[in-house]
Amino acid sequence: xxxxxxxxxxVAAVALAALAAGIYVSRTGSxxxxxxxxxxxxxxxxxxxxxxxxxxxxxxxxxxFWATWCEPCRKEMPDFVKxxxxxxxxxxxxxGIAIDxxxxxxxxxxxxxxxxxxxxxxxxxxxxxxxxxNQLMALPFTLxxxxxxxxxxxxxxxxxxxxxxxxxxxxx
Amino acid sequence: MACVPxxxxxxxxxxxxxxxxxxxxxxVAAALFGxxxxxxxxxxxxxxxxxxxxxxxxxxxxxxxxxxxxxxxDGYYLYRDKFKFAVTPDGAALGAPxxxxxxxxxxxxFGKVETYRGTVAVKLPLSGAAAGQTLVLTADSQGCADVxxxxxxxxxxxxxxxxxxxxxxxxxxxxxxxxxxxFK
Numbered sequence: 001x002x003x004x005x006x007x008x009x010x011v012a013a014v015a016l017a018a019l020a021a022g023i024y025v026s027r028t029g030s031x032x033x034x035x036x037x038x039x040x041x042x043x044x045x046x047x048x049x050x051x052x053x054x055x056x057x058x059x060x061x062x063x064x065f066w067a068t069w070c071e072p073c074r075k076e077m078p079d080f081v082k083x084x085x086x087x088x089x090x091x092x093x094x095x096g097i098a099i100d101x102x103x104x105x106x107x108x109x110x111x112x113x114x115x116x117x118x119x120x121x122x123x124x125x126x127x128x129x130x131x132x133x134n135q136l137m138a139l140p141f142t143l144x145x146x147x148x149x150x151x152x153x154x155x156x157x158x159x160x161x162x163x164x165x166x167x168x169x170x171x172x
Numbered sequence: 173m174a175c176v177p178x179x180x181x182x183x184x185x186x187x188x189x190x191x192x193x194x195x196x197x198x199x200v201a202a203a204l205f206g207x208x209x210x211x212x213x214x215x216x217x218x219x220x221x222x223x224x225x226x227x228x229x230x231x232x233x234x235x236x237x238x239x240x241x242x243x244x245x246d247g248y249y250l251y252r253d254k255f256k257f258a259v260t261p262d263g264a265a266l267g268a269p270x271x272x273x274x275x276x277x278x279x280x281x282f283g284k285v286e287t288y289r290g291t292v293a294v295k296l297p298l299s300g301a302a303a304g305q306t307l308v309l310t311a312d313s314q315g316c317a318d319v320x321x322x323x324x325x326x327x328x329x330x331x332x333x334x335x336x337x338x339x340x341x342x343x344x345x346x347x348x349x350x351x352x353x354x355f356k
Contacts, residue, residue: 068281069251069314070322099324108281126324136219138321156219157320 034131035149038063041128043097043119046106051119058147059093060171065121065129065141066096068104073140076158077112083164084116090172091147097121099139146171219317220245228311228328228347235303235334238266238296240311241344244289250315252286254325257296258310267297287315303337311347 039054053063064080066073077096084094096118098105105118119125126137132154134141144153144167153167219225227243240257244250252274259266271294274286301307310329316322328347335342 067322071279071316072320072322074281111281123324136221136321136323138219138317138323140321 032149034128035145035151037131038128038143039149041125043121043125044102045117045119046102046109048102051117053095056093056095057149059091060087060147060152060168061145061149062092062094062168063143063145064094064096065126065134065139066098066118067100067139068098068108069100070139072158074108074112076140077114079159079161079164081112081115082161083168087168087172088115092168092172095119097125099123099126144168144171219319219321220248222315222323222326223328223347223349225317225323226250226313226315226326226328228313228330229344230309230311230330230332231344232298232307232332232334232342233295234341235301235305235337236298238298238307238309238332239341240269240294240296240309242288242292242294242311242313244291244315247318248315249287249289249318250292250313252288254312254314255294256312257294259296259298259301260308260310264301264305264307265299267299270295270297301334303334303339306331306333 039057040052042050042052045051053061062080062083064073064077066077068074080094080096083092094116096114096116098118099121102120105120108114109118123137126134126139129141129143130137132141132143132151134154134156136156138156140158141156142154142159143151146152152171159167225245225248227245228240229243230238230240233239238259242250252271255269255271257266257269272288272292274288274292276284276286279285296309298307308329308331310327312325312327314323314325330345330347332342332345
């Protein structure tokens with residue numbers, strides 16, 4: 001009788017442990033899914049060549065959703081150019097995803113002397129930002145991934161230069 | 173006064189039904205990423221959805237004139253050159269919208285641009301429609317918030333009936349949220 005009871009207790013404990021492990025794996029897997037979808041993305045650059053975001057795995061990746069028709073977006077981008085120039089050698093990589101027309105992106109990139117790639121996205125790309133908290137799909141929206149591909153920071157609206165340095169400084 | 177168009181090259185999104193800023197997906201994202209995305213979610217919670225920031229309504233002044241109206245929330249503005257209007261069914265057609273002058277500002281990239289705040293009323297000449305007929309009016313608009321974010325081009329629509337001949341202007345009709353997925 002006692003042996004049967006012990007057996008059932010063991011079975012129940014194993015079942016509970018399996019359930020907990022399942023939940024843990026499920027949650028862990030889910031939490032990586034939006035990042036995975038983002039890194040799996042292949043978008044054309046301004047020359048029409050597809051670029052996969054996972055080519056920058058292992059770097060501190062700053063993904064900035066923007067558009068030329070978004071004045072606040074354009075205003076913060078010179079700070080990104082400076083940060084890319086200053087910290088690029090230490091493993092910082094900016095990538096723009098522009099919700100815009102290629103000719104507009106090309107012209108603005110040239111005007112600003114953009115020193116990092118800006119890819120041509122559409123609403124589908126912008127939709128991805130919802131999974132990171134950008135429910136209104138507003139611009140600008142900036143996402144910082146650490147070297148392991150984990151979300152370190154996400155912000156809707158312009159980043160203050162001091163904040164940007166502080167955020168990426170900890171990760172480099 | 174020349175006004176440089178700001179083209180996004182995008183088809184505006186039809187609006188989804190009004191809902192809480194904290195949608196189920198947003199809550200899931202916040203739960204999964206914890207404090208990391210809370211900054212973004214909190215920023216979003218202070219912003220109105222586009223359909224609330226830029227409320228669209230319209231009325232028929234008579235059987236050949238519609239009046240579209242946008243009520244813009246404080247702290248938000250719309251671009252004058254981003255409006256587009258269309259009407260269905262086929263056979264009815266709109267002439268050039270009569271847009272009032274906006275506030276002019278100089279944009280470093282686009283030059284002079286005009287914006288609206290508060291309320292803007294746009295007269296739309298209508299042809300090919302009969303008194304008493306029901307029409308669907310679609311309006312595309314694009315705007316930003318002073319806090320430093322811009323919304324993608326937004327599509328709103330409403331259904332209104334033209335007044336009977338000689339009956340005077342019809343009632344003001346508010347936009348009806350669309351359930352259509354705007355990616356399809």
